[in-house]
Amino acid sequence: xxxxxxxxxxxxxxxxxxxxxxxxxxxxxxxxxxxxxxxxxxxxxxxxxxxxxxxxxxxxxxxxxxxxxxxxxxxxxxxxxxxxxxxxxxxxxxxxxxxxxxxxxxxxxxxxxxxxxxxxxxxxxxxxxxxxxxxxxxxxxxxxxxxxxxxxxxxxxxxxxxxxxxxxxxxxxxxxxxxxxxxxxxxxxxxxxxxxxxxxxxxxxxxxxxxxxxxxxxxxxxxxxxxxxxxxxxxxxxxxxxxxxxxxxxxxxxxxxxxxxxxxxxxxxxxxxxxxxxxxxxxxxxxxxxxxxxxxxxxxxxxxxxxxxxxxxxxxxxxxxxxxxxxxxxxxxxxx
Amino acid sequence: xxxxxxxxxxxxxxxxxxxxxxxxxxxxxxxxxxxxxxxxxxxxxxxxxxxxxxxxxxxxxxxxxxxxxxxxxxxxxxxxxxxxxxxxxxxxxxxxxxxxxxxxxxxxxxxxxxxxxxxxxxxxxxxxxxxxxxxxxxxxxxxxxxxxxxxxxxxxxxxxxxxxxxxxxxxxxxxxxxxxxxxxxxxxxxxxxxxxxxxxxxxxxxxxxxxxxxxxxxxxxxxxxxxxxxxxxxxxxxxxxxxxxxxxxxxxxxxxxxxxxxxxxxxxxxxxxxxxxxxxxxxxxxxxxxxxxxxxxxxxxxxxxxxxxxxxxxxxxxxxxxxxx
Ligand SMILES: Cc1ncc(C[n+]2csc(CCOP(=O)(O)OP(=O)(O)O)c2C)c(N)n1
Ligand SMILES: [Mg+2]
Numbered sequence: 114x115x116x117x118x119x120x121x122x123x124x125x126x127x128x129x130x131x132x133x134x135x136x137x138x139x140x141x142x143x144x145x146x147x148x149x150x151x152x153x154x155x156x157x158x159x160x161x162x163x164x165x166x167x168x169x170x171x172x173x174x175x176x177x178x179x180x181x182x183x184x185x186x187x188x189x190x191x192x193x194x195x196x197x198x199x200x201x202x203x204x205x206x207x208x209x210x211x212x213x214x215x216x217x218x219x220x221x222x223x224x225x226x227x228x229x230x231x232x233x234x235x236x237x238x239x240x241x242x243x244x245x246x247x248x249x250x251x252x253x254x255x256x257x258x259x260x261x262x263x264x265x266x267x268x269x270x271x272x273x274x275x276x277x278x279x280x281x282x283x284x285x286x287x288x289x290x291x292x293x294x295x296x297x298x299x300x301x302x303x304x305x306x307x308x309x310x311x312x313x314x315x316x317x318x319x320x321x322x323x324x325x326x327x328x329x330x331x332x333x334x335x336x337x338x339x340x341x342x343x344x345x346x347x348x349x350x351x352x353x354x355x356x357x358x359x360x361x362x363x364x365x366x367x368x369x370x371x372x373x374x375x376x377x378x379x380x381x382x383x384x385x386x387x388x389x390x391x392x393x394x395x396x397x398x399x400x401x402x403x404x405x406x407x408x409x410x411x412x413x414x415x416x417x418x419x420x421x422x423x424x425x426x427x428x429x430x431x432x433x434x435x436x437x438x439x440x441x442x443x444x445x446x447x448x449x
Numbered sequence: 450x451x452x453x454x455x456x457x458x459x460x461x462x463x464x465x466x467x468x469x470x471x472x473x474x475x476x477x478x479x480x481x482x483x484x485x486x487x488x489x490x491x492x493x494x495x496x497x498x499x500x501x502x503x504x505x506x507x508x509x510x511x512x513x514x515x516x517x518x519x520x521x522x523x524x525x526x527x528x529x530x531x532x533x534x535x536x537x538x539x540x541x542x543x544x545x546x547x548x549x550x551x552x553x554x555x556x557x558x559x560x561x562x563x564x565x566x567x568x569x570x571x572x573x574x575x576x577x578x579x580x581x582x583x584x585x586x587x588x589x590x591x592x593x594x595x596x597x598x599x600x601x602x603x604x605x606x607x608x609x610x611x612x613x614x615x616x617x618x619x620x621x622x623x624x625x626x627x628x629x630x631x632x633x634x635x636x637x638x639x640x641x642x643x644x645x646x647x648x649x650x651x652x653x654x655x656x657x658x659x660x661x662x663x664x665x666x667x668x669x670x671x672x673x674x675x676x677x678x679x680x681x682x683x684x685x686x687x688x689x690x691x692x693x694x695x696x697x698x699x700x701x702x703x704x705x706x707x708x709x710x711x712x713x714x715x716x717x718x719x720x721x722x723x724x725x726x727x728x729x730x731x732x733x734x735x736x737x738x739x740x741x742x743x744x745x746x747x748x749x750x751x752x753x754x755x756x757x758x759x760x761x762x763x764x765x766x767x768x769x770x771x772x773x774x
Contacts, residue, residue, distance in 0.1 A: 180522070213555040216552060216555045217554060223554040224557070230522075238510075238514070238545065242514045242518040242546060244511060245518020245526075246518035246519070249524050250522070252519075259518070272510045272514070275508035275509075275510045279511040434555070437555075437556070438552055438556035439552050439590055441613075441614030443556065447690060448724075449642060449689065449690075
């Protein structure tokens, strides 16, 4: 498909915004990790450090009324849609000022007003759900698009295949984005997958084009996402994108990720591969002042600092929340 | 007043709601031109067309995921799961996603959807096409569960389910599809969480549901002839549960019998019995007795299936024995 308008990715202001977004995701996640180690964040947390270009690049290609469906590794995808840091930190910490007042936790970040239609912790479940939202947009003629993020391990669960077929036959406005970070929890996906490209090699089975993108290049991600979102909006049906990336850290909590070869980790963390360093270098090469970049970084640091404190200042959720909102009437009564 | 079959009432109830509200859509396997494998939705495709009545692939997770995604964005889908046994392949969407997402998101999302399904035994289909799963659904916080026993209630409860802003599991007793009943003309809308008292008696109360309702009524007639006069409560809705009617009718007679198609362990009657034990203990003249399917997979052969499901005869003898001991 040909795009008629010039892509905004050639514009420096646009790129600076994309840089700011990636820096924000990186520094948010870095702080979230510290807060986990300090026991402010309890339970679990799954970070996107190393994968920021995907959440940032895709969000930049979306309209505010489009929808995203994320996974338990969804802090970045939530923030990238414009959700403020404070309620996300507070949700991770189980505070009443959290995004869902502490009732969801790190794995279920949701902000309907930002089109963040939930983060899902059962592998693959949200792919068919995203299809349902896309079906709703199609039926109501709103030309909204549903974008759904998932990992490389997710291509082996049934829901993935049901959703891809369903989206294809109904020509649904949905964009499937596989973040191929090479690993499931502690196992390399290639060891348990019949094809080399977990998502791209499956595209043909659903009559779709294989789309592979460097998931550590925010500009490249933005471009493929823009094309896919435009296609969906134009009624041309779903796309399946495989974005190659890597998580710098472990799967969750304080997992050191020792099941991965040191050289592999070092390669992906290197300035040439790391999405944030790479993007910074690109901006410098384009002639952006060091001071401009430093200011963006300082602003983000200040935002992270303020949000951390505001989140910590939140109260623990009270008993009033416990029995609230099981039902649409706001309550939890199941009998008279 | 028209006489309709239970299966015709399904289509009538859905059509009533689809005519009223454009946001009501219907999807499932073979539900379009084919009219459903049980012919429960004949005529909907012709009246509402292929955009609102949609055939799906054999993808139960996709069917329910579609319903969930549509509901969270403002539609009121009705999804069909052909046999209730098939809930097992899409239970994640029901139990983890649809049921929990309103609570987990602190009320940001609503799921005004209905999942209807052919439930229970009596058709000699064997263990994978015959079980009654209302207790599966009932034990998940966040789901409403209704089981109509007659054509009028099918229409009224369907309307209530579609109009409700919460997810409703609507279980149709397959063996009741050919049964007939009077259905008044015009719009019928019931309230969820309302049990109905179908028969009044002074001696014992029977609480029952779905396919077991006509059996309980027949048993009550036989028992009356033998001098035991029973009240029969059609529970209709497990969540919300009309405990007030059950408690009142139990206290009035002093005895409670549940007649359940569920296999014994944690069938819905276990919850009812526990509520009655806690809240009406001093009104009881004897133990609460549960009449259930034994804790076995349902066998296929007609003779065996008839032994397994509570029969009129078993209801009569059980109540008779309990009342005379
Ligand atoms: C149905 C199901 N099975 C297993 C799990 C446990 N689990 C959580 S994350 C994960 C790995 C998923 O890998 P991938 O799809 O590559 O996503 P990533 O974590 O790498 O982003 C597993 C197995 C789960 N949450 N749900
Ligand atoms: Mg992975």
